[in-house]
Every structure is written in C-alpha cells, then in structure tokens.
Amino acid sequence: MTHRVISPQHGGEAAGPLAAVDKVKGGLKFHLHPDAIPLATPWQVALERASRLAELELPGGVILDAACGSGIQLAAHMLATQRAGLGIEADEVVALSAAANMWRVGTFDRSEEAPWLQSSRVIVGDGTDSKGAMAVVGEVTIGVLQLDPARPQNSRTHGLDEMSPQLDEVFSAWAEHLAVTERGPALLLDLSPRLSDSQCSEVEALAETQWPGVAKTWEWTSRGGGRIDRLSLWLGAASSPGVETRYVRIPPHSQQAAIIVVDSHTRGETRTDPSSSPIESPSPSEGSARSLPRVGEYMTILDAALVSSGLAEPWLDTVLPQQERFRWLEREGRRPVITHLRQLEIDPEGESLLVQASGRIIAIISMEITLENVPLLVDIAVENKLHPVTIRAPLDPEIQPRVQAALHRMLRDKGGVSPGFVLCDPSSSRLFICRE
Ligand SMILES: C[S@@+](CC[C@H](N)C(=O)[O-])C[C@H]1O[C@@H](n2cnc3c(N)ncnc32)[C@H](O)[C@@H]1O
Structure with missing residues (x-):
C-alpha cells in the first residue's frame, strides 16, 4: 500500500x-x-x-x-x-x-x-x-x-x-x-x-x-x-x-x-464474565450461611459496570464503615444488590455514581407487584412518609410504567418526605421497601 x-x-x-x-x-x-x-x-x-x-x-x-x-x-x-x-x-x-x-x-x-x-x-x-x-x-x-x-x-x-x-x-x-x-x-x-x-x-x-x-x-x-x-x-x-x-x-x-x-490484585480473579451463570452462593466476604435481609439493614444497588469490572469489592472495602462485611443478594445483571448493616460512607457528588440506589429496609412483604397491589405499597409508603417511591424490580416492560405511574399518582400530596424504592428478592416473592 x-x-x-x-x-x-x-x-x-x-x-x-x-x-x-x-x-x-x-x-x-x-x-x-x-x-x-x-x-x-x-x-x-x-x-x-x-x-x-x-x-x-x-x-x-x-x-x-x-x-x-x-x-x-x-x-x-x-x-x-x-x-x-x-x-x-x-x-x-x-x-x-x-x-x-x-x-x-x-x-x-x-x-x-x-x-x-x-x-x-x-x-x-x-x-x-x-x-x-x-x-x-x-x-x-x-x-x-x-x-x-x-x-x-x-x-x-x-x-x-x-x-x-x-x-x-x-x-x-x-x-x-x-x-x-x-x-x-x-x-x-x-x-x-x-x-x-x-x-x-x-x-x-x-x-x-x-x-x-x-x-x-x-x-x-x-x-x-x-x-x-x-x-x-x-x-x-x-x-x-x-x-x-x-x-x-x-x-x-x-x-x-x-x-x-x-x-492491585484482582485482574482475572473476580471479574464477572458476561456469559457465566448467575452466582447463587455467597461471596467469600459474606460467610457461609445466607440469612435473609432484615428490616433495618441497608440495601444498595451498585453500578452494574463496576461489578462486572470485578472492582466492586475493593471499592466497598473503602466505603463501608470500618470495613464492615456485606452480602450479595444479586451479583449479576443490571441490578447487582448487596445488603449491609451500616450506611455507606460515600461522597454524594462523585462516588454516588457508583450506586444506583441505597436505603434502609423499612418493610418486607410477600407480594407480587401488580396494578391491583399498588394500594398496599401506597399504604406502607404513606405510613413511612415515603415519596417518591421507585420500583427497582424486573417487571414486564408493559406493566412497569403503569405500576410506576399509579404509585406516583396515588402518593402525590400524601405528605411523603423521603424517597424510597422497592426491590424484590431474586430467590422468593418477597419485596423489600427501602427508605433512601
Ligand atoms: C476503531 S477505529 C479507531 C477509532 C479511533 N480511536 C477514534 O477515536 O476515532 C479503527 C480504525 O482502524 C482503521 N484500520 C484498519 N486496519 C488498518 C490498518 N492496517 N492500518 C491503518 N488503519 C487501519 C479502520 O479503517 C478504522 O478507521
């Protein structure tokens, strides 16, 4: 040439x-x-x-x-x-x-x-x-x-x-x-x-x-x-x-x-391979028995790209108070979730980009998210002064916007002062309602 x-x-x-x-x-x-x-x-x-x-x-x-x-x-x-x-x-x-x-x-x-x-x-x-x-x-x-x-x-x-x-x-x-x-x-x-x-x-x-x-x-x-x-x-x-x-x-x-x-040490060891199967067992940092998250614990949905780079754990070591332990509730997909006992210590201007949402569990209920069940979520949100409440659970894309819109509409003017979110347990029908 x-x-x-x-x-x-x-x-x-x-x-x-x-x-x-x-x-x-x-x-x-x-x-x-x-x-x-x-x-x-x-x-x-x-x-x-x-x-x-x-x-x-x-x-x-x-x-x-x-x-x-x-x-x-x-x-x-x-x-x-x-x-x-x-x-x-x-x-x-x-x-x-x-x-x-x-x-x-x-x-x-x-x-x-x-x-x-x-x-x-x-x-x-x-x-x-x-x-x-x-x-x-x-x-x-x-x-x-x-x-x-x-x-x-x-x-x-x-x-x-x-x-x-x-x-x-x-x-x-x-x-x-x-x-x-x-x-x-x-x-x-x-x-x-x-x-x-x-x-x-x-x-x-x-x-x-x-x-x-x-x-x-x-x-x-x-x-x-x-x-x-x-x-x-x-x-x-x-x-x-x-x-x-x-x-x-x-x-x-x-x-x-x-x-x-x-x-300095993780390349190739903890990176999530997009084609690998979901990790169901606890990570090494969480001990062996998988107990269920309880009311009062924190739930954090992490930046999925941070998790797939394999660097979530070293980052969490720097933002969990006194290097507290955490547990993975879900490690794959668009919404990787951990639970932990105390609030993350993150800089709201910058590091918050590494977190999709983080909040304390205020209620756990066994329920499917459907249009008919929205009033039950509204009751819990009103009782806990939550507004707005975001559904952060995988729902049928046809239903998701309708449920979300109904929740917003029914919570408007109900005196809520803190944002909240709803997550579902990947291994059961339980929903976690969290205050951010
Ligand atoms: C991924 S692009 C580079 C994009 C670039 N970093 C940018 O900021 O736009 C790769 C480019 O390499 C060119 N390319 C492919 N084989 C080449 C070769 N043997 N010598 C020079 N350029 C080549 C392609 O035409 C293409 O434009």
Missing part, C-alpha cells in the same frame, strides 16, 4: 459532515464520516484518559496512533500532552477527517501556531508498515503508541485475529522506533470490552513476546447505564505502578472529575 501524508489544516471539507460534541462548551465539532461514527472514541472519554496519560512520565517523542480512525483520541492525546501526533489510517476519507479533526481541536485550543499542531501529520496507509510510513514523513521517535484496532461491530464476541490491524504486527513493526524510560515504552491499547479473560491473557502474551516483563494496567471505562464502554490496556511507561486493574466511571458532565477505583 502506498502512503500519502495529510497535514492537519488540509483535512478540509472532504472530511465528512460536521457533528457537534455534546456538552463541550463553545461547541467543539468533529468531522465524522458515517462509517467512522460507531468506531469513534467519544470526546469526553478521549480527553479524560489523555489527561491521565499526560500526567505520567512518558518517553520523549511523538504520539503514534497506528489506526487513528476519526483522529479524536489522537487529537485528545496531542492536546493533553502538547506533543505532535502521527496518525495512520487505511481509509482515505476517514484519514481526511482525522487530519481535519486534529486541526479543529488545535484551533479550538487556539494553538494554530503551536509546534505540536504544525508538525502533526496523518498518513493514509497501513499502520503495520513502519517503513512505508517513515518513507513519507522521515524518521520519527515514538513516545506513545496508541492503538484502537477495528473489530466486528455486529457480534457479541470476536477473536483477536478479527482485529485490524493485528496487535502483534503493529508491535513488531514499531518496537524499534519506540523510545523508552526505565519502565519501558509507553503503549495504550484500546480494546473491546467483549474480550473474554482468556483473550485478555492472549493480548498480554503478545505484549510479553515483544517486551518481556512489561508492566500492565487494565482499565474498564463506563459512561453509565451499567455498561462497560471500553477496555484498555496501558503498558510499560503508560501503566500505573502497582495498579493491575482500575475502573473509570466517566461522569455525565465534563466539569466533574472521573471516579477511579483501583485494585
């Missing part, structure tokens, strides 16, 4: 339609070719991780993105580190958009004249062909290798051999051009959260083959809704000393700081 170079300001109007980026003050816009939209890194995610990358002691040199797509992640790295970027993209139109997006980010930052922007380039070409790339831009030293390979979009799983470009080919092509610190070269691999634990081990093995003993930090990123959006592997000088795994919850507003949960 022949390589062709594009400078940022020459990405131009052929670069695809402009789309505004949500929640960015002053209206930063990006050129996004329709085919590149599902693959593009959301700006808030890109900038948040770029800011953390910039805080590390990185080797000197440019930032190479060997499959740069829209260039959004590369431009965020350039902005945060104030380093020149070199993007390589196989698709010519997408490469044009990457160059144009670098320029948009640079001009948004009023850095038109900055050397890091002026010397940045996008190459239309193959990210595994370092010789071809260097033939058109000259010899460059790479300070950070960023790689977010394309993968099939329409299947739940995919193999490493379906990634394009292939990780090992990119590693071997660029290894000799990567500058190092005493912690090795700096690489950030953006991977799919659909990778299984064994595929993650395969990725580690590929990195080890090229850089034996290289330090690794795995990162699960979520923008909410209980979904893991990104899985990334930070290698060598880009890894965080002593941190094997971390969970990053990107907040809804760009002014808020991300919530970061770290653990």
Whole structure:
C-alpha cells in the first residue's frame, strides 16, 4: 500500500459532515464520516484518559496512533500532552477527517501556531508498515503508541485475529522506533470490552513476546447505564505502578472529575464474565450461611459496570464503615444488590455514581407487584412518609410504567418526605421497601 501524508489544516471539507460534541462548551465539532461514527472514541472519554496519560512520565517523542480512525483520541492525546501526533489510517476519507479533526481541536485550543499542531501529520496507509510510513514523513521517535484496532461491530464476541490491524504486527513493526524510560515504552491499547479473560491473557502474551516483563494496567471505562464502554490496556511507561486493574466511571458532565477505583490484585480473579451463570452462593466476604435481609439493614444497588469490572469489592472495602462485611443478594445483571448493616460512607457528588440506589429496609412483604397491589405499597409508603417511591424490580416492560405511574399518582400530596424504592428478592416473592 502506498502512503500519502495529510497535514492537519488540509483535512478540509472532504472530511465528512460536521457533528457537534455534546456538552463541550463553545461547541467543539468533529468531522465524522458515517462509517467512522460507531468506531469513534467519544470526546469526553478521549480527553479524560489523555489527561491521565499526560500526567505520567512518558518517553520523549511523538504520539503514534497506528489506526487513528476519526483522529479524536489522537487529537485528545496531542492536546493533553502538547506533543505532535502521527496518525495512520487505511481509509482515505476517514484519514481526511482525522487530519481535519486534529486541526479543529488545535484551533479550538487556539494553538494554530503551536509546534505540536504544525508538525502533526496523518498518513493514509497501513499502520503495520513502519517503513512505508517513515518513507513519507522521515524518521520519527515514538513516545506513545496508541492503538484502537477495528473489530466486528455486529457480534457479541470476536477473536483477536478479527482485529485490524493485528496487535502483534503493529508491535513488531514499531518496537524499534519506540523510545523508552526505565519502565519501558509507553503503549495504550484500546480494546473491546467483549474480550473474554482468556483473550485478555492472549493480548498480554503478545505484549510479553515483544517486551518481556512489561508492566500492565487494565482499565474498564463506563459512561453509565451499567455498561462497560471500553477496555484498555496501558503498558510499560503508560501503566500505573502497582495498579493491575482500575475502573473509570466517566461522569455525565465534563466539569466533574472521573471516579477511579483501583485494585492491585484482582485482574482475572473476580471479574464477572458476561456469559457465566448467575452466582447463587455467597461471596467469600459474606460467610457461609445466607440469612435473609432484615428490616433495618441497608440495601444498595451498585453500578452494574463496576461489578462486572470485578472492582466492586475493593471499592466497598473503602466505603463501608470500618470495613464492615456485606452480602450479595444479586451479583449479576443490571441490578447487582448487596445488603449491609451500616450506611455507606460515600461522597454524594462523585462516588454516588457508583450506586444506583441505597436505603434502609423499612418493610418486607410477600407480594407480587401488580396494578391491583399498588394500594398496599401506597399504604406502607404513606405510613413511612415515603415519596417518591421507585420500583427497582424486573417487571414486564408493559406493566412497569403503569405500576410506576399509579404509585406516583396515588402518593402525590400524601405528605411523603423521603424517597424510597422497592426491590424484590431474586430467590422468593418477597419485596423489600427501602427508605433512601
Ligand atoms: C476503531 S477505529 C479507531 C477509532 C479511533 N480511536 C477514534 O477515536 O476515532 C479503527 C480504525 O482502524 C482503521 N484500520 C484498519 N486496519 C488498518 C490498518 N492496517 N492500518 C491503518 N488503519 C487501519 C479502520 O479503517 C478504522 O478507521
């Protein structure tokens, strides 16, 4: 494949339609070719991780993105580190958009004249062909290798051999051009959260083959809704000393700081595999006998993405008073629930994003949630001055909104002062009514 170079300001109007980026003050816009939209890194995610990358002691040199797509992640790295970027993209139109997006980010930052922007380039070409790339831009030293390979979009799983470009080919092509610190070269691999634990081990093995003993930090990123959006592997000088795994919850507003949960020991041990069967037995932290939750205990529905990253337990250790023990009532699915004796000690501004709801059980009843039974829930809510009360139980989607609306309507003007929620015990017909 022949390589062709594009400078940022020459990405131009052929670069695809402009789309505004949500929640960015002053209206930063990006050129996004329709085919590149599902693959593009959301700006808030890109900038948040770029800011953390910039805080590390990185080797000197440019930032190479060997499959740069829209260039959004590369431009965020350039902005945060104030380093020149070199993007390589196989698709010519997408490469044009990457160059144009670098320029948009640079001009948004009023850095038109900055050397890091002026010397940045996008190459239309193959990210595994370092010789071809260097033939058109000259010899460059790479300070950070960023790689977010394309993968099939329409299947739940995919193999490493379906990634394009292939990780090992990119590693071997660029290894000799990567500058190092005493912690090795700096690489950030953006991977799919659909990778299984064994595929993650395969990725580690590929990195080890090229850089034996290289330090690794795995990162699960979520923008909410209980979904893991990104899985990334930070290698060598880009890894965080002593941190094997971390969970990053990107907040809804760009002014808020991300919530970061770290653990040094859990990778691959407690992560919930999406395909595994539900865990019915208690977790190791809860003792052997599963007694039923009682009135007065607390129930907390955790962020499902935190739980599936395997980092719920280390986080709970930091927010349960005196490292109190807790029990899992439900560990799988959209509403993972724990019970505990005392209130969580969390910062309401930030860490509350890791909790869907938390409250004290004020009543336990054996009942099905139906439209006919709503008055019974209303009686309990009125007696305990609850308002509003949210149903947080899996109900038929046809019935759920009707039951919820009836509950709201019947509780209006009944003097309730505290919000509450209703949960159901996954192993019985019991309902727990909780005050938040
Ligand atoms: C997941 S996207 C990258 C998204 C990017 N991180 C962003 O922020 O927009 C992967 C890109 O790699 C490109 N690609 C696939 N194989 C390639 C190769 N061998 N060399 C260069 N680019 C390649 C695809 O065209 C696609 O645009």
